[in-house]
Amino acid sequence: MKKTIYILFILFQVYAFGQYENKVGINTDKPTRKLDVNGNLKITTLTDKTSDPTYTDVLITDANGNVDKVPISLIKNQISQSAIEVKRLFYTLQTPNAxxxxxxxxxxxxxxxxxxxxxxxxxxxxxxxxxxxxxxxxITVFYLLFRKWGDYDLKYYKSNGKDFNASNYTTPQLLCPQLDINSFGEFYITYPGEENFYRVNFLGRPNYVSGGNTYNSYTITCEKF
Incomplete structure (x- = not known):
């Protein structure tokens, strides 16, 4: 009974001395939010919700300790946009696989x-x-192409654009037709609204002959800056 009275007395003190303009403060008599804790926060038990799709936000604080939320997807996109990527695709076939x-x-x-x-x-x-x-x-994706033939000079193609929307974004569009085997295509491409740009290299070259058939190596490399 004494413990119950003591707890109620503490809660009454928090309410009586911490309430300020419909706000509640702990260790402060002038709270600036509905609940204002002037001190450390300790949580003994937290549940891992990594695989729970209903948890879509994370908590953040500003320099004054105000706690708010931001979508997880926004954080992921910001990390992805700022990360440098270097990737490569390589395979060997008689003809390329789309x-x-x-x-x-x-x-x-x-x-x-x-x-x-x-x-x-x-x-x-x-x-x-x-x-x-x-x-x-x-959106319109703009790109610039430098194309190098095997034994010829560097050839410059002026910039161009490809239009994408929610209906056609998975359908590949032609950047450059009929690149030669043993030639090199170099692209610079950007996505609207992003600060990143991409350098993409395409190369096809003979690898080996088997049964009278030539098998070519197809290589694509991409660098995101």
């Missing part, structure tokens, strides 16, 4: 078999781009 795609930042890059003109049998590399996530609103 389903082999390199994810880098907000983009996916791939080869696909190019033109079938018999006068240009080695021009079999179309360079493609799609998006990882659906854009909230329709």
């Amino acid at each position: 389903d082999n795609r390199l994810s880098c930042g907000r983009f996916k890059f791939s080869f696909r078999p190019g033109g079938t003109d018999p006068n240009y049998p080695n021009k079999n590399l179309d360079i493609m781009v799609s998006l990882v996530d659906a854009p909230a609103t329709p």
Whole structure:
């Protein structure tokens, strides 16, 4: 009974001396929020909710100790946008596999078999781009291409753009048609509203011959800055 009275006495003190304009303060008589604790906070038991999709926010504090929340997805996006990435896709086949795609930042890059003109049998590399996530609103992705043929000079292609929306973002769009085997394509590409830019290199080259068939190595590298 004495313990109960003592606890009630403490709670009454907190209420009587800590209430300020419909706010409650602990160890302060002028709280600035509904609950203002002037001191350390200790929680004995916390439950791990890593795999619970209903927990979508995390707590943060400002310089004054005010506690609020931000969405987990926003933090993940900020970390992803600021992180430097270096990725590579490599495989060897007779012709490129359009389903082999390199994810880098907000983009996916791939080869696909190019033109079938018999006068240009080695021009079999179309360079493609799609998006990882659906854009909230329709966007235009701008890019710049430097293209190097095997024995020729550097050739410059002026910048261009590709339009994406929530309906077509998974469909690869053509960045450059019919890149030659033993040639090199270098791209610089950005996503609207981001400070990052990406340097993407495409290279196809003969690897080995088996049964009279030539197997080529297809390489895509991506650096996000």
